[in-house]
Amino acid sequence: MKSAVETLNPTRVRLTVEVPFEELKDSLDAAYKKINQQVTVKGFRKGKVPARIIDQRFGRGVVLEEAVNDALPRFYTDAVREAELTPLGQPEVDITELKDGETLNFTAEVEVRPTLEIPDYSGIEVEVDAVEVTDEDVEKAVQQLRERFASTTPVERAAEDGDVVTIDLEAKVDGKVLEDGVAKGVSYTIGSGELLDGIDDAVKGLEAGGEATFTSQLKGGPAAGRDAEITVKVTQVAARELPELDDDFAQLASEFDTLEELKADSRRRLEERKRFEQATQAQERVLEKLLELVEVPIPEKLLEDEIRTRKHNLEHHQLAQMGLTLDKYLEIQGKTAEEFDTETREAAIKGIKTQFVLDELVSKEKLGVNQEELTEHLMRRAASSGMSPDQFAQAVVQQNQVPLLVGEVARGKALALVVEAATVKDTNGQIIDLEDDEDEDAEGAENAEGSEPAEASAGNKGEGEEKSES
Missing domain, CATH: 3.30.70.1050 (Trigger factor ribosome-binding domain)
Structure with a gap:
């Protein structure tokens, strides 16, 4: 031949x-x-x-x-x-x-796949937010914990801010009660903003047995985004009582003996969270700088397939679960179809570029993936999917997605390599020495904007093999 x-x-x-x-x-x-x-x-x-x-x-x-x-x-x-x-x-x-x-x-x-030239990336510099936890941040965290341990006592008076009311709701659109528009015995804390816009003003001042009608835009269900006439009836008013902020509360709400120990632990947790957010921010910004350095031709058919896959997943999976159509979603988001198409195309391009560049780095730097790294990655993916590790592993094998997971881990290691070589400073001008945490690095690569769908459509496939969607 x-x-x-x-x-x-x-x-x-x-x-x-x-x-x-x-x-x-x-x-x-x-x-x-x-x-x-x-x-x-x-x-x-x-x-x-x-x-x-x-x-x-x-x-x-x-x-x-x-x-x-x-x-x-x-x-x-x-x-x-x-x-x-x-x-x-x-x-x-x-x-x-x-x-x-x-x-x-x-x-x-x-x-x-296009042939790429990866230039020297050691000169990349990025700025990230500084890790700063204020006394106000700590007080807010402790207050949130305190509210979780609040008790309620029924009262015979009009409802006020902060009260917990038990309510019945009925929603009508165009004068007709919606199929899913009736709810009874709903517990709601006035001022929490957890239900419908306008409900706080409607229930404040009502005693048990009182009712009011107001107009609000529905947030979910088949009629999401439409204005509905809401009738709310208060069946009980209860006052919330917060525990005293003292050592007894610390012992009730935590493993600590004193309030000061509880606050110190809250500060430590907040600092850890901000350091993780800082590391993630560094990965994202280093990746953006890296993509700017590399000229990446985009295969047109692959791009079309990627855009189609993203739209399908949004419309038939994410929005369908919320009972929304694409038109309703765009209306809620305040976007036109043209703006949505532009954003989807840009995200698809970035996703494809990300995968191509990181895969080229994997090849250039000869990065391998061992069984321990693959297992740790599988455990994280299983946790994020809501499946047990055994169930997730079985699904991965049945769908021939093991090479896909290996590619994700390898790309995470490639990104970690670039981040390690980059200069990362915070907004105070201090150079940040990011810890070489492979778990975070891998997760950062997976979560880099637009990279996940591209892995499904542009992954390493055998010659003549059909592409698979993850």
């Missing part, structure tokens, strides 16, 4: 392949055998019809077509391997010449 590669553009090539006819022998034999099992010819037992009879009765062209269809994927794969290409998606194959007993010629156009 002979093959040649013509570069059509940085992300698309045309393979021209010439196959000597003798290399079709195995496929021709298989074609005759297959047709033999499918046809019945008088005078011959099933499966024992000679090849010449099949040619006479059904035509040599039928056999050739079956043989070529069987052999093409193998010839294409051999040509791709010989040319050391990394194809993206399925090829467009055109048989240019087929002469019985002589030759088979065909071309295959396919999108490929």
Whole structure:
């Protein structure tokens, strides 16, 4: 077999392949055998019809077509391997010449990963937020903990800010009660902002048994985004009583003996959270700088597929679970369809760029993934998906997604390498020495804006293999 590669553009090539006819022998034999099992010819037992009879009765062209269809994927794969290409998606194959007993010629156009040049990234500098925890931050955290331990006592008076009211709700749109528009015995803290806009003003001043009607825009369900007439009836008013902020409260709400120890622990936790946020921010900003340094051609078909996948996942998974249509979602977000399309395209481009660049770094730096790293990553992914590690691992194996997870871990290590080489300063001008935490690094790579869907559509796939969605 002979093959040649013509570069059509940085992300698309045309393979021209010439196959000597003798290399079709195995496929021709298989074609005759297959047709033999499918046809019945008088005078011959099933499966024992000679090849010449099949040619006479059904035509040599039928056999050739079956043989070529069987052999093409193998010839294409051999040509791709010989040319050391990394194809993206399925090829467009055109048989240019087929002469019985002589030759088979065909071309295959396919999108490929572009060749990238990764420049020196050691000079990258980024600025991140400083880790600062104020006394007010600590007091707020302690106050939130205090509110979790609040008790309530029913009172016979009008409802006030901070009270917990038990209410019945009924929502109407265009004068009709919605199917999911009735709720009874709902507990609501006035001023929490956890229910509908306007409900605080409606229930304040009402005693048990009182009711009011107000208009509010629904936040969920089939009528999300529409104005509804809401009738609210108060069935009970209860005053909230917060525990005293003292050592007894610290012992009640934590493992600490004193309030000061509780506050010190709250400060430590806040600092840890801000350090994690700082590390994540550093990863995101270093990645943005890295992408600016590398010119990345984007395969057009891959981009179209990526955009289509993102829209499908949003509309049929995320929004469907909330009972929203895409139009309603855009209305709530205050975006036009054109703005949404632009944002989706930009996110898709960034996702593809991110994966291409980090994969190139993985190859350049010869970064490997060991079993321990893969297991830790699988545990994190299982936790974020709400599945047990065993369930998640089984799903990954069944869907042939192990290479996808390996790629995610490797890209996380590549990003960590760039972050380690970069200069990271906080807003106070202090150089930040980020700890080499592989868990955080890997998670940062996964969560980098737009990178996840691209992994599904632009991942490392075998030649001629269908892409899979994660």
